[in-house]
Amino acid sequence: MESLAGRPIPHRLNVGLCGLRSDEIGWDQLESWCRRLQEAEGTSYYQEQALVAMWLAGRECVVAPPEDYLLMPNEAECRQPTAVMHHYVDSRNAAISDTLAAGALT
Numbered sequence: 327m328e329s330l331a332g333r334p335i336p337h338r339l340n341v342g343l344c345g346l347r348s349d350e351i352g353w354d355q356l357e358s359w360c361r362r363l364q365e366a367e368g369t370s371y372y373q374e375q376a377l378v379a380m381w382l383a384g385r386e387c388v389v390a391p392p393e394d395y396l397l398m399p400n401e402a403e404c405r406q407p408t409a410v411m412h413h414y415v416d417s418r419n420a421a422i423s424d425t426l427a428a429g430a431l432t
Contacts, residue, residue, distance in 0.1 A: 327376055330359055333384030340413060341378045343390060356381060 328335050356377050363376060370376070394410040396403060403409065 327380050328383065330362060331380040331383035335379045335383050336385075336387045336389070338389050338392075339375075339379050339382065339387070340395075341375055342413070343395065343411065344378060346378070346381075351381065 359377060359380055360373065363370075363373060390411065395413065396409040396411070397413045398415060399407075399409065399412045404412070
């Protein structure tokens with residue numbers, strides 16, 4: 327993704343908690359990346375995440391503080407929430423979730 331975007335991909339990005347200015351989106355660029363990703367990897371459930379991450383690469387982003395935006399909260403947090411938002415990931419993707427929580431992927 328970084329090689330296509332030509333810039334570093336932001337960490338801790340979630341398109342479900344993301345605001346974009348539609349008048350600034352480079353639709354032709356996104357379509358080109360989409361085509362190239364599909365040619366290289368086929369279609370993917372995560373393609374939307376990849377395209378938004380690539381579009382935001384190298385741009386200034388505001389990221390929700392980890393204490394307010396929890397990835398895979400524990401049972402105690404679910405029963406008596408202290409965070410502003412919880413993000414749940416399919417248990418089949420638990421390894422990806424652990425990597426995301428560490429900030430290693432977007």
